[in-house]
Amino acid sequence: MRSPKDFFRPLAVGAPTPVREIPFRPSRMIHFFDPSNEKMAAKVPSIAAQVDVLLGNLEDAVQADRKEAARDGLVAIAKATDFGETQLWTRINSLDSPWVLDDLLTLVTEIGHKLDVIMVPKVEGAEDIHYVDRLLAQLEAKAGLERPILVHAILETATGVANVEEIAGASPRMQGISLGPADLAASRRMKTTRVGGGHPGYLVREDPRPGDTDAPRATHQQDLWHYTIARMVDACAAHGILPYYGPFGDIRDTTACEDQFRNAFLLGCVGAWSLHPVQIDIAKKVFSPAPAEVAWARKVIAAMGDGTGAVMIDGKMQDDATYKQCQVVATLADALAARDPELRDAYAAAEKE
């Protein structure tokens, strides 16, 4: 293990100095596209204007014989496009694949100055992050980059979940972690065949009614992902990095997608993946605190003065702890409003009510 004194030292001569804190940038939706798919690539300029993060995907969902086309496509798109305030991320192939070395060599040297974050799939432990960390430092030095590229891990193996705390703290580059429910289900040998979401068989049933044991008993579907998301959120919060829900594969079931995203938001996640244009607005809606909630948070903050003591507002007790919760909501709203003028107006209108 490196000495804590060396944690923030560059890992290669000439590499940029690692960041001390992960800057919060809106990332309500990480929009995936396949850079080798001409139709999707053609939509990049218009989609870039609608999303917080655009991610050129090189890993799963890109056919094996299209891997190089996807990599080259991403380089061409990044060079040709002005992304404005929208972040550009990529998901590289897994560390044991035949493509990942060329993914990193090509992307960092060709478009490293435009890449904000590299998403690393199937991370199992700190050693995976350490490998990427050193290689990125060498490549950044070679490319003459002035700011470090950040790293995002996908939590999608049972071993990765067991090691999530050490993954979150493995490098100052660690920007965040996404839940990868599809690969995680396979790794855990879960008996599902879907990408995220619930399952009708995973439920609890009400007790039999005393004296009427034959009466129908209601069932309630449970959330398959609650434990993992909560664990991931704690690991991220403990290390000052950002947690995300990952993909929701039932593109047509926009209602269940919204529910899954909202569960993640309420538990502490800051965003989710959008796999199809229809999921962009769902993520935008869910991961932006509702105007009424923001207005309430500001009311509590104003009433609490220096944030200590206890007051009653509308019959509810407020103290130092609710003050802190309200600050989380208000700070997020401020950051999102700075990026999204519609949201800024909605928050201002709700405060006047």
Ligand SMILES: CC(=O)SCCNC(=O)CCNC(=O)[C@H](O)C(C)(C)COP(=O)(O)OP(=O)(O)OC[C@H]1O[C@@H](n2cnc3c(N)ncnc32)[C@H](O)[C@@H]1OP(=O)(O)O
């Ligand atoms: C488990 C995991 O790893 S999840 C992450 C990996 N998976 C992905 O990245 C999947 C990304 N998304 C996709 O591949 C596609 O959206 C699919 C396969 C799910 C559905 O694609 P389609 O069947 O073409 O959907 P649909 O017909 O509704 O598309 C409508 C239009 O939106 C385009 N489109 C679909 N998805 C996207 C996208 N992610 N980004 C940009 N444009 C898109 C289509 O090309 C199509 O364009 P057109 O109107 O010019 O023909």
Ligand SMILES: O=CC(=O)O
């Ligand atoms: O990569 C994502 C997943 O769910 O698997």
Ligand SMILES: [Mg+2]
């Ligand atoms: Mg996966």
